[in-house]
Amino acid sequence: MSLEPGAARPADPPRAMSAARSERWWAFQAKYSPYFFVAPFAILFLIFLVYPLVRSFILSFHQTAGSITHFVGLRNYAFLPRDQLFWISALNTLFYTLAFLLCQIPAALILAILLNSKRVKCKSILRFAFFAPALVGQVFVAVIFTLLLANNGPVNNTIRSVFPTAELNWISSPVLARPAVVIASMWLSTGFGMIYLLAALQSVDKQLYEAADVDGAGRWSQFWHVTLPGIRPVLTFLILTGTIGGLQLFELPYVLFNGTGPGQAGLTIVAYLFSWLELGEMGTSSAIGWVLAGVVIVVSLVQVRIARGSKEAP
Amino acid sequence: MISFHLGKPILVMAVLALVAGGVGMVVRRTENRADIEVWTFAESHWRTFNGIGLAPDAPLPKRDFERDTGKSVSIKLIVARALNTRLSMQFMGDTKGDEVPDLVEVEISTVGRYFRPPVDQVGFLPLNDFIKRRGWEGKIVESRLAPWSKDGVIFGIPQDVHPVMITYNAELFEQAGIDLASSATWPAFWKNCLAFQKYWREHGEPRRWALELSESNSDSLVTMLLQRGVNVVDDQNQVRVNDPKVLATLLDYVRMIDDGPQRIGASTASGNQSYSQDFASGYIGAMFCPDWRLKYVKDYAPSLAGKLKVMPMPAWPDSPYRTSTWGGTMMGIPRNARDPELSWSLLEKLYLTPEGLADTMHRTYILPPVKTVWNDPIFEETDPFYSNQPVRKLIRELGSNVPPRYVSPASTVAQAELSMVLIKAIARHHANGDAGLEEYCRGLLDEATNAVAARIAHGRMDDEP
Numbered sequence: 142m143s144l145e146p147g148a149a150r151p152a153d154p155p156r157a158m159s160a161a162r163s164e165r166w167w168a169f170q171a172k173y174s175p176y177f178f179v180a181p182f183a184i185l186f187l188i189f190l191v192y193p194l195v196r197s198f199i200l201s202f203h204q205t206a207g208s209i210t211h212f213v214g215l216r217n218y219a220f221l222p223r224d225q226l227f228w229i230s231a232l233n234t235l236f237y238t239l240a241f242l243l244c245q246i247p248a249a250l251i252l253a254i255l256l257n258s259k260r261v262k263c264k265s266i267l268r269f270a271f272f273a274p275a276l277v278g279q280v281f282v283a284v285i286f287t288l289l290l291a292n293n294g295p296v297n298n299t300i301r302s303v304f305p306t307a308e309l310n311w312i313s314s315p316v317l318a319r320p321a322v323v324i325a326s327m328w329l330s331t332g333f334g335m336i337y338l339l340a341a342l343q344s345v346d347k348q349l350y351e352a353a354d355v356d357g358a359g360r361w362s363q364f365w366h367v368t369l370p371g372i373r374p375v376l377t378f379l380i381l382t383g384t385i386g387g388l389q390l391f392e393l394p395y396v397l398f399n400g401t402g403p404g405q406a407g408l409t410i411v412a413y414l415f416s417w418l419e420l421g422e423m424g425t426s427s428a429i430g431w432v433l434a435g436v437v438i439v440v441s442l443v444q445v446r447i448a449r450g451s452k453e454a455p
Numbered sequence: 456m457i458s459f460h461l462g463k464p465i466l467v468m469a470v471l472a473l474v475a476g477g478v479g480m481v482v483r484r485t486e487n488r489a490d491i492e493v494w495t496f497a498e499s500h501w502r503t504f505n506g507i508g509l510a511p512d513a514p515l516p517k518r519d520f521e522r523d524t525g526k527s528v529s530i531k532l533i534v535a536r537a538l539n540t541r542l543s544m545q546f547m548g549d550t551k552g553d554e555v556p557d558l559v560e561v562e563i564s565t566v567g568r569y570f571r572p573p574v575d576q577v578g579f580l581p582l583n584d585f586i587k588r589r590g591w592e593g594k595i596v597e598s599r600l601a602p603w604s605k606d607g608v609i610f611g612i613p614q615d616v617h618p619v620m621i622t623y624n625a626e627l628f629e630q631a632g633i634d635l636a637s638s639a640t641w642p643a644f645w646k647n648c649l650a651f652q653k654y655w656r657e658h659g660e661p662r663r664w665a666l667e668l669s670e671s672n673s674d675s676l677v678t679m680l681l682q683r684g685v686n687v688v689d690d691q692n693q694v695r696v697n698d699p700k701v702l703a704t705l706l707d708y709v710r711m712i713d714d715g716p717q718r719i720g721a722s723t724a725s726g727n728q729s730y731s732q733d734f735a736s737g738y739i740g741a742m743f744c745p746d747w748r749l750k751y752v753k754d755y756a757p758s759l760a761g762k763l764k765v766m767p768m769p770a771w772p773d774s775p776y777r778t779s780t781w782g783g784t785m786m787g788i789p790r791n792a793r794d795p796e797l798s799w800s801l802l803e804k805l806y807l808t809p810e811g812l813a814d815t816m817h818r819t820y821i822l823p824p825v826k827t828v829w830n831d832p833i834f835e836e837t838d839p840f841y842s843n844q845p846v847r848k849l850i851r852e853l854g855s856n857v858p859p860r861y862v863s864p865a866s867t868v869a870q871a872e873l874s875m876v877l878i879k880a881i882a883r884h885h886a887n888g889d890a891g892l893e894e895y896c897r898g899l900l901d902e903a904t905n906a907v908a909a910r911i912a913h914g915r916m917d918d919e920p
Contacts, residue, residue, distance in 0.1 A: 204914075205547065206571040206572040206576070206914075207546050207547060207569075207571065207572035207576045207577065207578055208546065208547055208548065208549040208572075208576065209572055209573075209576055216913075220909075220913045223909060224906070224909065224910065224913075225902075225906045226871075226906075229875075291724050291729060292723065292724040292729065292733060292738075293724075293729075293732065293733070293736070306661055306662060308662070308721075310670075310722050310724070312724060312725065313669065313670070313671050313672065313722045313723075313724065313725060314670065314671065314722070315670075315671050315878045318671075399725060401871070403670075403671030403672065403874070403878065404671055404874065404875055404878040405871065405874075405875060419539070419543075419565075419568055420567075420568045420571065420864050420867075420914065421543050421546075421547060421568050421569075421571055422571070422914060423547070425913070
């Protein structure tokens with residue numbers, strides 16, 4: 142038996158069912174595949190970020206000791222302003238953040254300008270040399286500076302070769318401890334800022350300098366009116382990341398002083414948080430964490446708003 | 456030709472991740488847990504327990520225990536901070552099973568955190584019953600059980616007594632014509648130290664100081680306070696930072712360390728190697744020396760061999776003690792340990808028997824708190840490094856008279872507050888001398904007391920009395 146060409150085939154029930162199934166499958170895929178693609182990230186995000194955040198927020202209203210937890214409402218938050226160590230840690234953090242911004246960014250800019258100059262030789266080597274400390278991390282830098290700044294270390298021995306009776310206990314003196322952290326931190330991250338600023342300097346339109354030259358602008362005027370506006374986005378980024386880094390400072394002073402340092406000079410907000418964690422008081426630690434998060438968010442928003450405002454200004 | 460729509464690099468990374476993950480799963484290291492697992496933070500303890508450096512046929516308590524009980528023992532060396540974090544988390548989560556160690560060593564500066572919960576919720580097992588049942592009552596130095604106890608419940612067995620002496624460079628003091636050991640009281644000691652410095656200033660040593668004292672850390676101050684019978688947080692969790700004895704000691708301390716006619720002290724860099732080198736260089740002539748420091752000085756300052764001597768701490772007029780205590784370690788059994796009886800048997804073997812204590816006693820100067828081993832002949836031996844003095848004999852004499860030291864979560868906070876008071880007091884003395892110093896310090900100590908009390912109140916659990 143055979144069918145003539147063009148004649149309609151009788152419906153094949155299994156094939157029709159299969160086609161329908163296939164269609165449903167494609168429709169299902171079209172509808173849900175984006176969710177499947179997003180699922181791995183979403184699941185990990187929920188488990189490792191959202192859940193801990195929510196949990197820590199809930200914990201911040203509790204008191205914990207060992208396996209016991211009590212709801213205490215806002216007591217942990219209310220305690221912080223009454224604790225002297227909280228204010229010491231806040232002032233230390235503010236000091237370090239301002240010191241980083243005021244010392245590090247100008248230093249990075251000077252280095253970047255020098256390395257951008259045609260007169261400087263061996264730029265690649267210098268660039269790597271300045272950037273290298275940023276690769277090793279805070280703990281390593283702290284260990285190095287513990288040795289460099291030791292009582293009989295190379296820094297003090299050099300100073301004593303000029304001033305024989307100088308007593309400079311960088312690590313144990315409350316007066317010198319904070320400068321020690323700033324010096325170590327500058328060594329660590331000035332090169333990092335320099336690399337960004339160097340890239341920004343190199344991307345400033347050369348024609349603008351030529352035009353400024355024609356208009357009779359001097360070097361300072363060119364820097365102020367051409368260079369700075371040209372690198373402003375990078376400067377904003379560095380100020381923002383520097384501020385956040387300063388607010389979150391912990392490892393460097395903690396390793397340098399093997400604790401919170403003389404007179405709590407190394408007690409930053411995160412170290413203060415850690416001190417409560419060490420006591421097993423997760424509730425107070427969480428409250429401090431949320432206060433810090435709030436401060437970081439507010440400061441970042443303010444900085445972004447200022448940067449945006451100055452950009453939009455005529 | 457195989458093509459991959461996301462590009463070759465992604466394909467290579469995906470394949471590598473799959474292969475690495477697969478290999479990792481297949482050859483995953485399956486570590487068999489020993490029957491008894493001990494966590495320690497001190498490398499020296501780890502070496503002692505494992506018999507590292509000993510002759511193969513030397514007696515080893517761990518090996519004897521394994522032979523006698525047929526149970527395997529693993530001693531794990533874990534960095535102190537990691538050990539405390541893991542243990543705290545286990546206690547917090549009430550962890551049970553193989554993850555929980557059977558025995559743990561904890562250092563005195565970190566033990567307070569474990570005593571925050573009410574006694575029946577502390578993560579360590581109470582040991583009073585074991586001590587009584589196994590006949591150890593009265594055989595362990597009573598004052599050394601105090602740091603490891605809460606409300607009379609003992610949670611750890613001490614490894615040491617750590618009496619504090621003064622170690623001094625006898626050669627330098629003798630050159631200056633001073634017999635420092637004759638200083639029976641603090642005023643006499645102070646006077647001798649000033650004479651020592653005067654001699655060396657006249658002989659071209661402007662940077663030679665008599666005594667190691669910290670200008671920012673309250674360790675030495677706390678050592679002096681303990682000698683005077685003051686715990687900054689006492690056994691009733693009462694803050695005693697503004698005790699009149701604290702004020703008097705602080706005033707003396709400030710005058711001893713700050714520039715001025717009374718100065719005898721100078722800071723050294725932190726770390727056992729650093730202070731030993733400062734001692735060897737002659738930067739300092741004497742220092743507070745708990746028994747554990749004697750070994751470090753010997754190891755890190757070999758040039759001082761035969762030049763050093765030890766003496767008891769000079770006496771305070773209002774205290775019977777000629778010594779203090781500094782540092783300490785305990786061993787405890789976690790409440791969720793699998794077999795507490797077995798854990799106790801090993802603890803007993805390592806910490807309380809002569810075989811277990813022999814290596815520590817012979818290799819270091821650490822005095823065990825178990826009085827039954829104090830008649831070991833080693834206590835009569837003279838020590839060439841310390842000018843042929845019977846150093847261990849002195850340690851033993853002082854060890855039976857160590858003041859009690861109490862530890863609570865607030866102790867660390869109180870000590871930190873005291874450090875800040877010290878710094879402010881020194882700064883004030885530096886600027887104004889003695890004028891108004893006493894009132895100023897009294898105010899600082901009151902403020903510090905309030906701050907510590909507020910922290911205790913904040914950290915107190917609602918169901919605690």
